Amino acid sequence: MMIRRCMALPDNFPVPDNMGLLDGQGSLDEEMKKGNIFLCDYKILDGVPTNVINGKKQYLMAPLILLHKTQDKKMMPIAIQLKQKPAEDNPIFFPTDSEYDWLLAKIFVRSADFNVHQLNVHLLRTHLLAEVFAVSLLRNVPMVHPLYKLLIPHTRYTLHINVLARQSLISPDGAFTKFAASGGEEEGLFTILRRSLSSLTYSSLCIPDDIAERGLEDVPNFYYKEDGIKLWEAIQNFVKGIVKYYYKTDCDVENDPELQKWIGDIFEHGFLSQSSTGIPQKFTTVDELIKFVTMVIFTASAQHAAVNSGQYDYGSWMPNTPISLQLPPPTKKGEATEETMLATFPDVNTTVQGMDTMFLLSKQSCDSILLGQYPEEHFTEKIPREKMKEFQGNLEVLSIGINVRNRMLKVPYTYMDPKKVENSVAI
Numbered sequence: 001m002m003i004r005r006c007m008a009l010p011d012n013f014p015v016p017d018n019m020g021l022l023d024g025q026g027s028l029d030e031e032m033k034k035g036n037i038f039l040c041d042y043k044i045l046d047g048v049p050t051n052v053i054n055g056k057k058q059y060l061m062a063p064l065i066l067l068h069k070t071q072d073k074k075m076m077p078i079a080i081q082l083k084q085k086p087a088e089d090n091p092i093f094f095p096t097d098s099e100y101d102w103l104l105a106k107i108f109v110r111s112a113d114f115n116v117h118q119l120n121v122h123l124l125r126t127h128l129l130a131e132v133f134a135v136s137l138l139r140n141v142p143m144v145h146p147l148y149k150l151l152i153p154h155t156r157y158t159l160h161i162n163v164l165a166r167q168s169l170i171s172p173d174g175a176f177t178k179f180a181a182s183g184g185e186e187e188g189l190f191t192i193l194r195r196s197l198s199s200l201t202y203s204s205l206c207i208p209d210d211i212a213e214r215g216l217e218d219v220p221n222f223y224y225k226e227d228g229i230k231l232w233e234a235i236q237n238f239v240k241g242i243v244k245y246y247y248k249t250d251c252d253v254e255n256d257p258e259l260q261k262w263i264g265d266i267f268e269h270g271f272l273s274q275s276s277t278g279i280p281q282k283f284t285t286v287d288e289l290i291k292f293v294t295m296v297i298f299t300a301s302a303q304h305a306a307v308n309s310g311q312y313d314y315g316s317w318m319p320n321t322p323i324s325l326q327l328p329p330p331t332k333k334g335e336a337t338e339e340t341m342l343a344t345f346p347d348v349n350t351t352v353q354g355m356d357t358m359f360l361l362s363k364q365s366c367d368s369i370l371l372g373q374y375p376e377e378h379f380t381e382k383i384p385r386e387k388m389k390e391f392q393g394n395l396e397v398l399s400i401g402i403n404v405r406n407r408m409l410k411v412p413y414t415y416m417d418p419k420k421v422e423n424s425v426a427i
Helices: 028-033 099-140 146-155 158-168 175-179 188-198 207-213 223-246 250-254 257-270 286-308 311-315 338-344 348-362 382-406
Strands: 037-041 064-069 075-081
Touching: 028 037, 075 099, 099 146, 099 158, 099 188, 099 257, 099 286, 099 338, 146 223, 146 257, 146 286, 175 348, 207 223, 223 286, 223 382, 250 286, 311 348
Parallel strands: none
Antiparallel strands: 037 064, 064 075
């Protein structure tokens, strides 16, 4: 969710052009021109107040990372700057530096990624958005309306799980508030959420648009992109079949007051009436409605699965995803040691809280309802019911293809397999 193609270095990331790439493909400038250089910029964390855990101040950086697409189709980190402002005490780390300099730099990046992932990518962009869509549906659209029938399966348990999150994760006594670097009394968590909301756009919620905007169309071995776009297309085809059955013309859409109240409420309360987000304020065409409803279903199902289900797989090895770090990063090269690294890691109780939370969030519920399953029969007409069966068939084909591909992979990518994607934000 962070990576994008880099065609020119940011002014605050002065990586030398002759740094020497890992497999000798050419200078940095040449590789940028070929489209082989990518950037992750965690500027959203710059200056965020950090937590105090077990009486110790915690540290959270706002790093910049360059990655290189190599000839053997790997995406390798080649430069890391841990703070936004270039300075003598903010060196740029390279793979050619000492083992622990490079390792520590990567650990600080992974900790930054954990905090952005949980608050922006996971909480805001799936849980809280799904709540906005659900609340607006429940208060503006009657049960007999086709939009209600189409979307109500994708709201199951969402309000309940979000109440639990407010009580147990981000409350003053919640696990995230007490044990994450961006938690604590100083509102680091809310600083990140506010910044995240101000940078939220409609196009970034639509995976085909988002991949294109970030310049990632030809990135190899990018299974989130590959599976996600296929899932988007399957959902879109289903939505198109249902919507076009009920709305024959653009006028039908324009003249539906409940539909317009639904999107108006979302624009006003979910996106704070900010037209810069690109979120529609009203629907004027059938195609606009199809795209928006596709985004709503994709967000609540496939996107949530993609950013939620793998948390324990990648976070249970704590050095790969430290919830917090308790020493500042190195300010000079050549001074980091194994002892420095171990002292930087979070305390055991912090680690356990992070792992426990990720384990719980990654666990599929025992009564889960998967994407495309509709045990409650809201539609009675023949055509919508046929479209549902067609959707289920398309998801089955997609699942088979993903499983065939995964047999060839050392690390299978399973999170967007329709047989593992829930219909709603339910955990």
